[in-house]
Amino acid sequence: MKSPLISAAILLGxxxxxxxxxxxxxxxxxxxxxxxxxxAIVLSGIMIFGTMSAGGLEAFMGPIYRFISGEIDxxxxxxxxxxxxxxxxxxxxxxxxxxxxSELPPAENRTIHPAPPGExxxxxNPYPTNESTIQEGKGIYAANCSPCHGxxxxxxxxxxxGFNPPPANFADPGTIAQLQESxxxxxxxxxxxxxxxxxxxxxxxxxxxxxxxxxxxxxxVIIGEYDGAGQSPRTWEEED
Amino acid sequence: MVYGQKHMKGFFAKAQASLYxxxxxxxxxxxxxxxxxxxxxxxxAPASVSxxxxxxxxVVPLDDPLASAWDSAAESEFNLSPQVHWPDRIQxxxxxxxxxxxxxxxxxxxxxxxxxxxxxxxADAAALExxxxxxxxxxxxxxxxxxxxGGPVNIWYWKNEVGKATDMxxxxxxxxxxxxxxxxxxxxVWQDGTWKIVFSRPLQTGDExxxxxxxxxxxxxxxxxxxxxxxxxxxxxxxxxxxVSSWWNIRAEPAPDNSIFLYVILGLLxxxxxxxxxxxxxxxxxxx
Numbered sequence: 001m002k003s004p005l006i007s008a009a010i011l012l013g014x015x016x017x018x019x020x021x022x023x024x025x026x027x028x029x030x031x032x033x034x035x036x037x038x039x040a041i042v043l044s045g046i047m048i049f050g051t052m053s054a055g056g057l058e059a060f061m062g063p064i065y066r067f068i069s070g071e072i073d074x075x076x077x078x079x080x081x082x083x084x085x086x087x088x089x090x091x092x093x094x095x096x097x098x099x100x101x102s103e104l105p106p107a108e109n110r111t112i113h114p115a116p117p118g119e120x121x122x123x124x125n126p127y128p129t130n131e132s133t134i135q136e137g138k139g140i141y142a143a144n145c146s147p148c149h150g151x152x153x154x155x156x157x158x159x160x161x162g163f164n165p166p167p168a169n170f171a172d173p174g175t176i177a178q179l180q181e182s183x184x185x186x187x188x189x190x191x192x193x194x195x196x197x198x199x200x201x202x203x204x205x206x207x208x209x210x211x212x213x214x215x216x217x218x219x220x221v222i223i224g225e226y227d228g229a230g231q232s233p234r235t236w237e238e239e240d
Numbered sequence: 241m242v243y244g245q246k247h248m249k250g251f252f253a254k255a256q257a258s259l260y261x262x263x264x265x266x267x268x269x270x271x272x273x274x275x276x277x278x279x280x281x282x283x284x285a286p287a288s289v290s291x292x293x294x295x296x297x298x299v300v301p302l303d304d305p306l307a308s309a310w311d312s313a314a315e316s317e318f319n320l321s322p323q324v325h326w327p328d329r330i331q332x333x334x335x336x337x338x339x340x341x342x343x344x345x346x347x348x349x350x351x352x353x354x355x356x357x358x359x360x361x362x363a364d365a366a367a368l369e370x371x372x373x374x375x376x377x378x379x380x381x382x383x384x385x386x387x388x389x390g391g392p393v394n395i396w397y398w399k400n401e402v403g404k405a406t407d408m409x410x411x412x413x414x415x416x417x418x419x420x421x422x423x424x425x426x427x428x429v430w431q432d433g434t435w436k437i438v439f440s441r442p443l444q445t446g447d448e449x450x451x452x453x454x455x456x457x458x459x460x461x462x463x464x465x466x467x468x469x470x471x472x473x474x475x476x477x478x479x480x481x482x483x484v485s486s487w488w489n490i491r492a493e494p495a496p497d498n499s500i501f502l503y504v505i506l507g508l509l510x511x512x513x514x515x516x517x518x519x520x521x522x523x524x525x526x527x528x
Binding site: 089163193201 | 512
């Protein structure tokens with residue numbers, strides 16, 4: 001008969017392997033703390049199931065108790081001494097890692113796309129998207145935006161490297177494709193310094209373009225940007 | 241009655257066993273959690289996000305960029321960009337990245353910056369920038385933010401032809417001024433295409449316009465470098481034409497806290513005592 005202890009070990013190992021290696025093939029990897037929590041739940045389940053009856057309790061816990069109390073012989077005896085020595089050391093090590101001062105700077109929760117001020121909500125681009133406005137917009141982009149946001153609209157311009165946060169990658173479906181044109185109009189016109197506190201304006205290198213570009217040029221650069229990045233703006237209709 | 245007593249005894253034995261088991265599981269989980277709970281760093285994270293200013297019991301090389309003591313401090317490296325935030329921008333700078341090390345002794349701090357610049361020129365210059373006080377300041381000279389009240393910045397500036405540091409303040413463009421109270425020293429050495437410049441200062445200056453450095457506390461730092469080479473009779477990079485970074489983090493190491501080891505020993509003892517009690521109980525009564 002298979003020992004319930006071995007079944008339990010196989011079950012735990014299997015659940016760990018599934019959460020750690022197989023699940024990430026289908027979805028985002030689970031944070032280690034969550035895996036840990038799931039394993040703890042599985043372990044409690046195993047314990048409850050294994051100890052429900054007196055016979056089960058003996059079959060389940062007997063080998064563990066005999067191992068710990070030392071009523072065993074042969075190489076297992078050495079293993080027992082090793083476990084008894086290693087366990088306190090692990091606890092000590094873990095106490096140290098929990099208490100040791102961190103060398104990591106405090107985490108910052110920067111909101112990448114904070115809510116725009118009211119006056120910029122729902123503005124429509126007064127210029128049509130056509131070959132002429134696209135070309136004009138791309139020209140303005142090349143002269144002003146591409147050093148940071150890149151000639152390929154991917155945020156990898158030659159001047160991008162020193163900045164934290166890095167310049168936005170417009171080709172990424174998580175940036176301008178999620179936003180309306182009015183949002184881009186706000187961000188370009190007011191620049192990094194126009195961000196609310198949750199956007200951490202003190203870190204952004206984005207210029208306040210209203211000092212250098214007319215509204216017309218800003219609207220046209222938006223047209224050129226969407227076309228160049230192969231994205232389309234989010235519209236009100238899609239929200240319904 | 242007899243049956244009841246026996247029944248109760250069995251119940252207590254079981255409860256006791258379960259309790260031990262629960263404690264063992266808890267301790268074991270605590271012990272192995274670092275093995276399970278370690279997430280890899282996120283993709284695309286930059287190489288350095290902070291400067292660690294090491295606490296040394298030796299002499300802090302306040303004016304010696306070549307001192308061997310610098311070898312004891314691990315370096316951080318930060319990429320630089322051309323200053324694009326403000327007009328008069330240039331799109332290419334000579335200095336592409338800067339390596340930074342820090343040392344302090346509880347009284348004074350020295351920060352070494354090291355970067356490639358193929359030519360030594362009188363107008364070569366470098367600067368460190370810090371936020372002052374509790375209010376966040378924009379990295380471009382603490383310029384005005386539209387929705388957030390910003391604070392001032394403290395700039396430690398060094399220029400080759402001047403040969404010393406200038407302790408400066410700014411809060412917005414065109415407000416950069418040398419301070420009345422000068423607290424910063426600097427010394428630069430150019431060798432084989434590399435500038436090594438050490439900036440130094442007491443940790444605390446008593447000047448409200450300065451960053452006050454408290455070991456253990458995180459602060460914000462940014463860097464700027466100018467290549468002063470003459471191109472067609474004009475200095476290549478000057479004023480707002482420079483290589484810059486935005487804000488990164490800096491922290492002077494606090495004095496080591498030895499009380500941690502007390503807790504570690506306590507943890508060891510608790511675990512060992514638990515083992516001892518468990519083994520004894522099991523041997524005595526076979527709890528199950």
